[in-house]
Structure formats: structure tokens, C-alpha cells
Amino acid sequence: MPELRRDPIIGRWVIIATERAKRPDQFSSSLVEKEELGPGEKCPFCEGNENMTPPEIYALRKGHSLPNTPGWEIRVIPSISPLLQVEANIDRHGHGMYDIMNARGAHEIVVESPAHLSEGQLPKEQLVKGVNVILDRILDLEKDPAIKYVLVFKNYGKAAGGGHIRHSRTQIIGTPVNLKRVKEELVGAKMYYDYKDRCIFCDMMKQEVKAAKRVIIDTEKFIAISPFASRFPFETWILPKVHSCDFYKMDRNDVGDFVDIIKILFAKITKVIGPFPFNFVLHTAPFRRDVGKRGHWETIEKDYHWHIEILPILTRVAGFEWGSGFYINPLPPEEACKSVREAEISS
Amino acid sequence: MNELRRDPITGRWTIVFFDKVIPPSGFAVEQHAKNKDNCPFCWGNEAMTPPEIVAHRKFGHENGPNWSVRVVPNKFPALRVEGELNKEGIGVFDMMNGVGAHEVIVDSPDHFKDMADLSLAETEEVIWTYLARSTDLKRDKRFKYILIFKNYGRSAGASLEHPHSQLIALPIVPKRVQEEIDGAAKYYDYKERCVFCDIIREELTDKDRIIYNGDKFVAFCPYVSRFAYEVWILPKKHMSDFAGMERDCVSCFAKALRNSLAMIKGLLNDPSYNFIIHTSPINGHDRADYHWHVEIMPKLSKVAGFEWGSGFYINPVPPEIAAKNLLSINVEDK
Numbered sequence: 001m002p003e004l005r006r007d008p009i010i011g012r013w014v015i016i017a018t019e020r021a022k023r024p025d026q027f028s029s030s031l032v033e034k035e036e037l038g039p040g041e042k043c044p045f046c047e048g049n050e051n052m053t054p055p056e057i058y059a060l061r062k063g064h065s066l067p068n069t070p071g072w073e074i075r076v077i078p079s080i081s082p083l084l085q086v087e088a089n090i091d092r093h094g095h096g097m098y099d100i101m102n103a104r105g106a107h108e109i110v111v112e113s114p115a116h117l118s119e120g121q122l123p124k125e126q127l128v129k130g131v132n133v134i135l136d137r138i139l140d141l142e143k144d145p146a147i148k149y150v151l152v153f154k155n156y157g158k159a160a161g162g163g164h165i166r167h168s169r170t171q172i173i174g175t176p177v178n179l180k181r182v183k184e185e186l187v188g189a190k191m192y193y194d195y196k197d198r199c200i201f202c203d204m205m206k207q208e209v210k211a212a213k214r215v216i217i218d219t220e221k222f223i224a225i226s227p228f229a230s231r232f233p234f235e236t237w238i239l240p241k242v243h244s245c246d247f248y249k250m251d252r253n254d255v256g257d258f259v260d261i262i263k264i265l266f267a268k269i270t271k272v273i274g275p276f277p278f279n280f281v282l283h284t285a286p287f288r289r290d291v292g293k294r295g296h297w298e299t300i301e302k303d304y305h306w307h308i309e310i311l312p313i314l315t316r317v318a319g320f321e322w323g324s325g326f327y328i329n330p331l332p333p334e335e336a337c338k339s340v341r342e343a344e345i346s347s
Numbered sequence: 348m349n350e351l352r353r354d355p356i357t358g359r360w361t362i363v364f365f366d367k368v369i370p371p372s373g374f375a376v377e378q379h380a381k382n383k384d385n386c387p388f389c390w391g392n393e394a395m396t397p398p399e400i401v402a403h404r405k406f407g408h409e410n411g412p413n414w415s416v417r418v419v420p421n422k423f424p425a426l427r428v429e430g431e432l433n434k435e436g437i438g439v440f441d442m443m444n445g446v447g448a449h450e451v452i453v454d455s456p457d458h459f460k461d462m463a464d465l466s467l468a469e470t471e472e473v474i475w476t477y478l479a480r481s482t483d484l485k486r487d488k489r490f491k492y493i494l495i496f497k498n499y500g501r502s503a504g505a506s507l508e509h510p511h512s513q514l515i516a517l518p519i520v521p522k523r524v525q526e527e528i529d530g531a532a533k534y535y536d537y538k539e540r541c542v543f544c545d546i547i548r549e550e551l552t553d554k555d556r557i558i559y560n561g562d563k564f565v566a567f568c569p570y571v572s573r574f575a576y577e578v579w580i581l582p583k584k585h586m587s588d589f590a591g592m593e594r595d596c597v598s599c600f601a602k603a604l605r606n607s608l609a610m611i612k613g614l615l616n617d618p619s620y621n622f623i624i625h626t627s628p629i630n631g632h633d634r635a636d637y638h639w640h641v642e643i644m645p646k647l648s649k650v651a652g653f654e655w656g657s658g659f660y661i662n663p664v665p666p667e668i669a670a671k672n673l674l675s676i677n678v679e680d681k
Contacts (some may be wrong), residue, residue, distance in 0.1 A: 002426055002445030004519065012522045015425045015445055083349065083362050083661060096549045098570050103349035103362060161649040177351070179659050180359045192439075200439060207438040228440045315504075324494055324623060325523025326515075328425045 003332075007229040009188040009200055014229045014327040037165065044080070045167035047114035053077045057108060058140075060133055073126070074133045075111045082107040084173060104146055106174035110134055111167065118166040119156065120266060120275075127259040130170070135255075137172055138248035142287050147174035149182060149286045152247070157277025159313045178286055185283065186297075186304055193303030201305030202243055204228075214337045217264055221257040224265050226333035226340075233315065233331035234269055234276075234340065238262065238308040245304040247284040262308075264345065269312070271343035277313045282306070350665075354571040356530040356542055361571050361660040369575065369663045371672050374647040376618045377502050383458040388417075388509035390456050397422060400450060401479070403472060415469070416476045417453045424449035425515065432489050432518050446489055448516040452476055453509065461499055461510040463608035467680070470601040473512065477624070478597075480514055481590035485629050490516040492524065492628050495589070500619025503646045520628045527625065528637055535636035543638030544585055546570075556670045559606055563599035566607045568666035568673070575664040576615060576673070578607045578643040587634040589626035604641065606678045611645055613676035619646040 003016045037043065044052035050068045058076040065071025084105025092101045112130040113122055122130075138150050151173045155162035192200040208215050208225050216236065217224040224238045238261060244250070250258070269276065284306040288297070321327050350363045387395035390412035396419040399410055407413035420428075426447025434443045454462055454473045462470060481493050497512040498504040505511075520528075534542040550556055550567045558578065559566035566580045580603045582596060592600065604622075611620065626639040648663060 002424075004443040004445050006441040006443075008439045008441070010522075013519050081367065085349075095570075096553070097355055097545055098549070099353040099355075101351040101353075101360075103351055159649065175659065177360055180357070181659075203439050207440075211438075321504075324496070324521045325526070326494065326517070326521035 005229040007227070008192070008204065010184045011188060012229065012231075012325060012327070014231055014329055016230075016329055016332050043116055043165050043167050045075075045109075045111045045165065045169060046116050047072065050075075053080065058133070058137065060129060070114070072114055074129050075114075076133065076137060077109050077111065079107040079109055079171070084175065101176065104176050106141060106144070106147060106172070108137060108172045110137065110170045110172060112170065113168050116167055119154070119168045120270070122168055124256070124259055124263065127263070128255050130168075131255050131259060132252065134170060134172065135248050135250065135252070141172070141174045142248070144174065145289065146176050147287065148178050149175050150248075150284070151175065151179070152282040152284075154278075154280040156280070157275075157313070159277040160279045160311075162277065182283070182286065186285070186300065189303045189305070190297070190299060193299055199243055199303055199305050201239060201307065205239060205241065213334045216268070216337050216341045217261055219257060219261055221254050222261045224261055226337035228333065230329055230331075230333040230336070231321075231327040232311050232313070232329060234273065234312045234336045235329075235333070236265060236269070236310045236340075238265070238310070239305060240307075243302075243305055245285040245301050245306055247282055247306040265310070265340075267345040268340045268343040271345055272339050273312075273314070279311045279313065281309050281311070283309060352571045355534065355546070357526050358530060359571075359573075359660070361573050361662050363572075363665050364661070364663045365665060367663075368665065368668055371614050372616070374575070374615065374618070376616045376647070377500060379500055379508060379617065379619075381459060381508060383509070386458055386507070386509045387422075388451075388453045388507065388511060389458050390414075393417075396420075396451075401476070403476070412456075414456065416455070416472050418476060418480060419451050419453070421449040421451050421513070426517070443518060446518050448484055448487075448490070448514070450480060450514045452480070452512040452514060454511055458509050461608070461612070462497070462605060463612040465605060467598065467601050467605060470605040471597055474597050474601055474604075477512070477514070478590055478592060484514070484516045485590060487516065489518055490629055492517045492520045493590070493626070494521065494524075495624040497620075497622050499621070500646065503619035503621045505619075524625065524628070528627070531638070532636045541585055541636055541638050543581060543640065547581055547583060555667045558610060558670050558673045559603050561599045561603055563596050564603040566603045568669040570666060572662050572664075572666040572669065573660035574644045575647045575662055576611060576645045576669045577662075577666070578611070578673075580604060580607060580641040580643070581638060582640075585635075586639055587627040587637040589624050589639040591633070602680075607643060607673075609678045610673040610676045611643065613678070614673055615645060615647065620644060621646070 004013050005016055006013050042049055047070045054077055055068055056075055056077050059072040060074040061072045063071060084103045084107050110130060110133055113126055134152060141147050141150055152170060154170050189200050205223055214226045215223065216226060222238055222240055224236055227235060227237050285300055285304050349365055352361050352363055383389055386392060393410045400418045400420060402414040402417040404414045426445045426449050428448045430446055432446045455465055455469060477495050484490060484493055494515045494517060495512065499510060531542050547565055556567045564580055564582055566578055568577060569579050620643060622641055622643040624641050627634050627637045
């Protein structure tokens, strides 16, 4: 019998369709195509090709090399085709019954390695540097009063909307409005907090640890789980065990542990299904600049909990699910969890 | 400069590209493999599906060939029709057993014809079937919502190539539908008008985005299109429930739907698409604040992490340009 499960935070229902269930190893990963650089095409993210990108915003450099020249370890550049731009003033207006705004914001790319390496090939130290730079960039964007929210994500593989070049990078988008999906989650978490005086994510983690059916990796600082109402096969969330609503205020001493859990998790999933297309999305609290003002969300620090959602794109059902908000997941998360947890990787 | 547009119903924002508009030929469209061997939805292979729920036949017998539209239970149902509804909670989590109905409506016996290629009479027959199945399932007290939709092409989620529609009767109201209903109710509270009626008026005044304007239905690329070449079809007269459609509206609806699909197919080289009929939940009396409609979403670009995380959409084709391009396609009125 199929099961309907409800996400406790935003109230979305998911059908865990046992009738169509496949075994975890039946999800093919053939969806990740090989990298195809056209003849004569060079990777704009590689060291030495700095002139192929817009001038850098920031770079972590060893020694004293000049901006936009080789010698960097992590490099942040504006997106080549930005969705939102820093240079304009915000202009909100109406068009009949509709609202319009110009596309003011920020869209940056954090290039995580000077060498042409993909995510899985990077050593831990390099990933730690990358995460530190992302944290620095968010701190910097916080200074721009026009930016309300910062979205940090990775698209990997064509099926997940990623580019054809496999050079490890993360995108940062600063938006001038609060985002609907984020707001939904915040409102859901607040409702729970108003009722119980506790963080729903903390409660969920406690329950998952106790049930021990959906915990993939449990470390001192972080936990990786297959969420109860997973929308996708092998959907995984990573949460910090210590309650915090802001990713960018993470203790810098914990970055190493954060990178470790991500690395182990991806190695394990890859062991089960091979390389897979995915979206990696950070969920964190919006900037709070109006502390003390009317309308300020006072409990956000207590009721919201930052986390990472990893969404492997293995099934093709997107359009319908987008339209209806109604998901069908052919793999029970307990089975996904078990196969990933038990996957043996060489350390 | 790109533009951010806000949907007046749900409040979601879309980034509309003006900087680099992709031309109709610029999308990588998946080629549909066509092979009718062993197709369970073709004449003669009726035994390959579970026994039919209903079929239109002028002659011949049940579960045999010679039908024009055939409805069968989904062989791999996401929900099952037997059993009582049970709800339970486990700590912070809620769950329910998967009671529901999952039916497949085979639109035509012709393996190679999608709805865009059907005649108006054939399209009407499919719509009559949608209406009859909705009316029947609405009587079942366990169900709260009836979702009728179509996935065409693999990248839109169709697992069988023979064109078909699906119907799912659910014990819950899906989130996106509830959001839309809540948004519309809020607008109604404030203005005492239906937001969809206002949208129709606005679109008919602006004219730039209309692709079909019949006496009873209108089709347009909505101002806040989330996807390139997204098309909405709405009845001009306020109506909250699809299944309550009046008999004399069916032919105009068939024309609006078939023609919109034919324009999309002609312009964009037969792309995969989804369409969803958005209607009010069951047991809803006639609602003044909700208006049933169809949303057609061609699958032209991939949904990426940004959209997942934010509920913020990126549309590479302004709807004004999409409408103009769609109108350049001649659709035969057969």
C-alpha cells in the first residue's frame, strides 16, 4: 500500500509509491553526461584563463599575485549571464494589477579550484577554503541593504540545470525580495515554535536519531538524514546539530567537519548509484537589519535552523509536480538511507 | 535589463529575461521515439491493461478494440482505491495510507496523434470523458481533490509514448492548489472580486499576450509566466469547478485547448509538455473567489537549484514575445 507522508515544516504531502518501488541500485546514474568541451573551447574557470570572465570580485591568493591573473586558490567572479545585477537602483512599480521590479541583486560564482577539477575530485583542504570564501561573501553581501536574502546553490549535471563544464563552483545569488519557498519554510517553523516553544528542526533531529531509520551519517557537529517526506529518491538533508538559523555565522572551526560530512555523503551515494545529477541548496535565514523595528520577526533565531538540501535528479516528473505541488517518490527514504549508510567507501 | 514580475495570486516572483531572449528554435527539444510495438494503449492490446473503467465504442465489446477514448486504472498506481482512509502521527510527522484513484485516459487509438493533432470533435470527446470521470469520482466521500493532467514526452514524465491523460483522486488538497486557493481568497477578501476574472480583464485590455479569444474561453501567455511559452486557458464566465462546466462550453474549451497545443507543437518543434487542470476542491460549493483553469507548461528548460531553493522562477522568454510567436502558427479549424 502506498503511503502519503507530510512534511512537518511546510505541510507538503508526498506519496511514497511502494507499487512502483525499485531497489536503490536500480536508479541509473546514466543521466550524468560526460563533460564536453567543444573543439578549441577553453574552460573560463581555469587558472590562466582569467581574461575570459568578468573582472573578479574577490580572490583568495597565495603570495602577492595581481587581481585577474594566475596565483589564486579560490576566485569569485560575477556571473557571465547574471540573473540579477548589482548596478541598478531598485525600482518597484505596478502595471495594472501586476507588480514589477527591476532585476537588482547580485549573482556571483565561487570557483573552487584553480585546476580543472570537478566537485568530487577536490581534496578536503581546498573545499574548506571554498566554504570559508562563501561565508566571507555572504558577510560582505549583508552590507548591501538592497539584498534581503542570499541563496547558495550548486547545479550539477544537465538534468539538474548545470552547465556542460565540470569545473567545481558554487553560485551565490542575492535577491531584493524575500523568496516564497523560504518564506513558507520560515512560516511553517514559526507556527510550530509558537505552539511548542521549540525548534521543529531540532525536534525532528532528535526523533530521527531515536528512530534510527533515516539517519545516514551522525557526527559530533552535523547529521545527514533521508527526510521522512523525501520528494526524490536519495534526497538528503544535512543539518548542524547545534541550533543556529544563520549559515554564515557558522563557527569557522566547524568548516572542516562540514566538508567531511558532505564528502562522505556524496562518496556513499555515488557508491550506490554512480555519478548523479543534483541540486545542492542552502536554506538559511534572511538578513535581519530591522531588529527592534515594527514587523521584525523576533523569534527567527529560535525557530529556524539552517540546513542543506541535496536533491538528486533521477526521475523525470518535474513539470507535473511543479504545477501541483504533489510529489511521487518511488523509493521509500528508509531504503535509500539504508543503502547509502551501508555503502562502504575507502577513506 | 531583466524584469522581476510578481504573480498576483500566489505572490511568487519570476525573473523575465529581456537581455537575451531565446528564439523559438533555440531550445534543445527532445525527439520523441515512436514505436507502437506492444503498446498497451493501441487497439488489439486491451488485455495488456487492467480491465477498462469506461470506453466509448460504437460497436464491439468491452475490453476489445474499436473504441475512440478508453479509461483504464493505472497499472502502477500511485494510490489505491480500496480501503478506508487512515491517518496517523509519528512524533512530528504525519502520514496517511495511500487511498485514492489513479486512472489513465487514452485520448485516441492513434499512437501517433497527440491532442494537438486531434480534430475538434475528438478533443471534445476526451473532455467529455474528463467530465464524466470527475463527476463519478466526486461522489466518493474519501476524496478531496481531483487532479486531471497530461504528461507528454519523456522529459515531462510520460513513461508510455502513446498519448494519454491521467486522473488522480486524492484524499488531500495538494499544496500548490491550496496556495492558489488561499491567494485567491485573500484577493477576494480585499477587493470582493475574483482575481482570475481580474486577470482575464487585464489580459483582454492589454491584448499583447492573448493567443485565443473565443466566446466562452480565452487562452494567453500569462503576464507572470514561470516557464517559456507557458499558456493558461480560462472560462470567461466565472466558474470554480471544472466538472460543473456547462454542456455548451465544451466545444469552445476543446478549441482553446487543442489550438493552444497545436500552436506550441508547430512553433517549438513538438516539445514535451505538461498540462494541469486547476479546479476547486470537492465539496466546495461554488466559490466566488476561485476560477478553474488549465495551465500548459512546455518543458523547454531544466528547473535548476535556484528555483528549487527559492520558489523563484526564471523565464527566458517574455510572455509578450511568446504570444506573438505562437500566433504566427496557423492552426486548422477542423
